[in-house]
Amino acid sequence: MPKMNLDQAVFEIKKGNVIAFPTETVYGLGALATDGHAVGKVFLVKNRPSDNPLICHFYSWEQILEYVQPVNEYTKTLLKELTPGPASFLLKLLPNSPLRAATGGLETVICRVPNHPLTLGLIKKLNTPIVGPSANISGRPSSTNPEMVLEQFGEKISGVLDGGNSEIGVESTILDCLNSNSINILRPGAVGKSELSDIFQKHNLKVEILESETFTQTIPGNKYPHYSPKTSLLQINSISEISESSNYIIIATGEYLKQNNLKENTNNNIQIINLGSVENLETIARNLYQNLQKVDSLNSPKAFLIKENWPENTLGIAIKNRLDKVGLN
Ligand code: TXA
Ligand code: MG
Numbered sequence: 001m002p003k004m005n006l007d008q009a010v011f012e013i014k015k016g017n018v019i020a021f022p023t024e025t026v027y028g029l030g031a032l033a034t035d036g037h038a039v040g041k042v043f044l045v046k047n048r049p050s051d052n053p054l055i056c057h058f059y060s061w062e063q064i065l066e067y068v069q070p071v072n073e074y075t076k077t078l079l080k081e082l083t084p085g086p087a088s089f090l091l092k093l094l095p096n097s098p099l100r101a102a103t104g105g106l107e108t109v110i111c112r113v114p115n116h117p118l119t120l121g122l123i124k125k126l127n128t129p130i131v132g133p134s135a136n137i138s139g140r141p142s143s144t145n146p147e148m149v150l151e152q153f154g155e156k157i158s159g160v161l162d163g164g165n166s167e168i169g170v171e172s173t174i175l176d177c178l179n180s181n182s183i184n185i186l187r188p189g190a191v192g193k194s195e196l197s198d199i200f201q202k203h204n205l206k207v208e209i210l211e212s213e214t215f216t217q218t219i220p221g222n223k224y225p226h227y228s229p230k231t232s233l234l235q236i237n238s239i240s241e242i243s244e245s246s247n248y249i250i251i252a253t254g255e256y257l258k259q260n261n262l263k264e265n266t267n268n269n270i271q272i273i274n275l276g277s278v279e280n281l282e283t284i285a286r287n288l289y290q291n292l293q294k295v296d297s298l299n300s301p302k303a304f305l306i307k308e309n310w311p312e313n314t315l316g317i318a319i320k321n322r323l324d325k326v327g328l329n
Contacts, residue, residue: 002150004159006118010125012158018042020135020149021122022163023114025086025172025189026142026289027149028057028132029157030122036101042131045156047138053103054131055088055110059123064111067099067129068092072180074200074207081199084115086168086190090176102131112172118163134171135160141227141289144169148293169286170318182208188321190285192314213321226325229295233303233327242304246270249295249303253278256306271298278308281315288322303327 004012004019012019013030016038021030029046031038033056043050058064061079065071069092071079079089089111093099103109112132114120123130134142135149143149144166149157173189175196183196193209200207231249236242239250239260246269250262254277257263264272273291276284295303305326310316 002159003146003162006121006125006161008159009122009161013038013122013126013130016041017158018045019158020143020146020153020160021116021119021130021132022146022161022166023057023116023119023132024167025114025170026144026166027135027146027160028114028119028130029135029153030057030130030132030161032126033057033102033129033131034098039101039131042133045153046133046136048133049138051104053106053110054133055112056099056102056129057119057123057132058111058113058129059120060084060113063123063129064089064091064113067094067097068109068111069094071177074180074183074203074205075177077203077205078175078177078183078196078199082191083113084120085113086115086172088112088172088174090174090178090186092178099129108178110174116163118161122161139225139228141229141292142171144286144289148290151293165286167286168282169288170315170322173318181206182210184210184212186213188213188314188318190315190318192317194314225328227289227292227322228325228327229292229303231295231298231300231303233295233305235305235307235327237307239304239306244302247300247302249273249298249300250306251275251291251295251303252306253284253308256308271300273298273303278311278316281311281313281319285315285319288319292326 018031018041061083136142146160146162149160173191174187176184249271251273310320
């Protein structure tokens, strides 16, 4: 049962099985967050170290509040303004919370309400939160459509709830909301500093916005590499650094390719992956992981990713954050 409808997805999850589900950011690997056995299967199929906790998905912000300790004023405002949507909230669990199965015993949990009608319907029917790490084998690009999920997981999961292509294409912004005077952007995404400060201004809230991305260092098992194809990939500053004469892949923006007179399909031995135009970061983000996964289908022994200057706006920062981690060991 590779692709499933909502009723089949509900049935499989209730049985304690793992399925993939769509969200507006990327696809997730779903199982009942309160079922230790089902959660264990997610760690196994994703090949994820057991000390790397799982993000939990809820039907609404009201449902989140049933599982966590009372939140501060700005968090309540953000929950109302940003859910459903591409933001996740690091909060404190209630003592003896049934979600501890998902958080590896941690006292905190990352909570998200995804903006996808099928998945909201799924969680509502289950009436229980589901875990939802990105649907990729650890280290590989996250999946943004059912085909990518099936290519990575095949028969290892019970199926994928088919919700088409993910609209945004990069994972949610993770917000550490534990300090009532400041908020910390732990992972950049489609909600950035400017969106947060607009909300704080509108509600007359004084909150310092930090962008420390600390959690890649603080969570064991959350280290490089990330988002990487299987093909050997090197990051370079310019094509002049390539010493090979043929048989490689270049990954760059449309602007870089044009400036360097590199055209798609002009030379069989040098293949081009065009990430898109920097004028349209939404499209670059939406296709990013598909482009990274595509590297492996081109049958080339080596790929070069050009390091470029990304705009310092919300999506530019999110895209750069992902690309910086590709192929690094
Ligand atoms: O957009 C998203 O957030 C997607 C979709 C499917 O919702 N999910 C996602 O999950 O990106 P994942 O597991 O790939 O990324 C969540 C990150 C992981 O790096 C994990 O280590 C971290 O959040 N994390 C989860 N729970 C945590 C906790 N209690 N404390 C610190 N970090 C945590
Ligand atoms: Mg992930």
